[in-house]
Amino acid sequence: MSDLSQAIRAALLTGDKRGKVKATRALVRAWRRGELESGWSVAMPDRPRWPGGLQVLPPAQMPKRGRGGSERGRIALWHSLAHIEFVAIDLALDMVGRFGAQMDEAFTADFLAVAADEAMHFSLIDRHLATMGASYGDLPVHDGLWQSAEATAHDVFARLAVVPMVLEARGLDVTPAMIARVEAQGDSRGGKILARILDDEIAHVSAGARHFAALCAARGMEPEIYWKKLVRAHFSGTIRPPFNDSARVRCGLSRDAYTALA
Incomplete structure (x- = not known):
């Protein structure tokens, strides 16, 4: 029987988009059924593999999407969402594979569930893209x-502070307006x-905030103060x-903390 870290590493190193989705779903299902040992025998790769031929540019060099209502603009929007969800699969898998050994089983269960969700999200969006050719x-x-x-690869505190509590939380802010726009x-x-x-x-951000707060409590740290310190140190965006x-408060995020960094 292979262990969880081996299965996660294999999924991270699967570049084919359907292959990554399939590998992610399979490992989550196997772990839930007790078919994978909760072992940590291998290290995670520095980078996951993405589809061959995918053109990766620095953020500043990305082309403009085009007018929102145009077909070109719609495709660009949904393609960017597909990329966010595809990378989110890797982020969730790496969270477990890189930090699971030092965390409890609830952490593993929560972020494997996140990985499965992200795989489903990517599949939904890629199928929607297909309807646009x-x-x-x-x-x-x-x-x-x-x-x-x-x-944030060196520190689970930093990873939780930045990925679920900043990057995914941003999705809570922008998605309602996006829903209204596409429906219009x-x-x-x-x-x-x-x-x-x-x-x-909402569940993903809640998991990040919950585990961050638990880690802080275990080490006698004040979550709001430490979160702001970590974000200032490790997040280069705004x-x-x-x-x-x-939605943010429902997830356990402190309004005082995130507005202080705005």
Whole structure:
């Protein structure tokens, strides 16, 4: 029987988009059934593999999406969302594979569930792209999300502070307006996909905030103060309003903390 770290490493190093989704779903299912040992025998790769031929650019060099209501603009929007969800699979898997050995089983269960959700989100979006005659990999993407993983690879506190509590929390802020926009364009299916993703992201951010708070409590640290310190040190982007305060507070995020960094 292989252990969980081996299965996670194999999924991270699967570049084919359908292969990564399949490997992620399979390892989560196997772990839940007790078919994988909760072992940590191998290290995680510095970078996951992505589809061959995918053009990865620095964020500043990404082309403009085009007008939002145009077909080109719609494809660019959904392609960018596909990339976010594809990288989110790797972020969740790496969270478990890199830090699971020092955390409890609830941490492993929570972030494997996140990985399974992200795989489902990616599949929904890629299928939606197909209805527009497009596919993930057709357009350039940027490396900003994985750069945050690299910047926090040394510390589970930093990873939790930045990935679920900043990056995923940003999704809570922008998705409601995105739902309204795509529905106004007559894309009811797209609106339903985004609504499902928003519901799931609330659980993901909640998991990050919960485990961050538990770690802080175990080490006698004040969560709000330490979170702000970590974000200032390890997140190169900006935290800006408008904020979805109701969703953020529901997830256990402190309004005083995130508005202080805006």
